[in-house]
Amino acid sequence: MTLEQIITNYGLVGLFLGAGIEGETIVLLGGTMVHQGLMPFWPAAAAAACGSFVADQLFFLLGRRFRDHPRVQRMQQRPAFARALRTFDKHPVAFVFAFRFLYGLRTVSPIAIGTTRLRTRTFLLLNAAAAALWGLLFVALGYWFGQAIEAAFGRIRDTAHLVLPGLAAAAVLGLVFHLVRRRYTR
Secondary structure, eight states, X not given: OOHHHHHHHHHXXXXXXXXXXXXXXXXXXXXXXXXXXXXXXXXXXXXXXXXXXXXXXXXXXXXXXXXXXXXXXXXXXXXXXXXXXXXXXXXXXXXXXXXXXXXXXXXXXXXXXXXXXXXXXXXXXXXXXXHHHHHHHHHHHHHHHHHHHHHHHOOOOOGGGGXXXXXXXXXXXXXXXXXXXXXXXX
16 A cells, blocks of 8 residues: 555545654645645644654653663664764753654654653653644645645646655655754764
8 A cells, every 4th residue: 555545545544643653754745635635734734743743652651661671772772872862961852842853863762762861741742842843844845845746737636646745845855854964963
């Protein structure tokens, strides 16, 4: 089953699940579907935000519960995990708010944060605010890319063509995140 089929078949539930499992590509695709009038904007942004929130909260709780488990101990030896913890130590609140926007740190960060002494309540509140912003931003970007493609190529009628704006947006965002990451790892 393709990404667009998941959202087409399951609507907002597919967007919720896709936001938590896959992330930006699904949400951008959802934004293009909003542009086409296949789903409403605010419920799509809410579904994306909730999917991201639930997934990151689950990863945080897994990190918290299993911080002494051998698998988590092995994860702590990986460079991305160590980088997440170093960044968290320098700017804990900013990092909790921003990790979902950082390429390569999105999945490992809530687990790493779960191994720290950060209060669960603090993570929950920051995670909720960041997820709301993330869902709104990526649905809006998908909507905007839908507008740009429609302006460039005319009205897109077939949902099979929805992959193009999602891939274009993912490529642009990937390049931006890569450049930012490269700048800070020097």
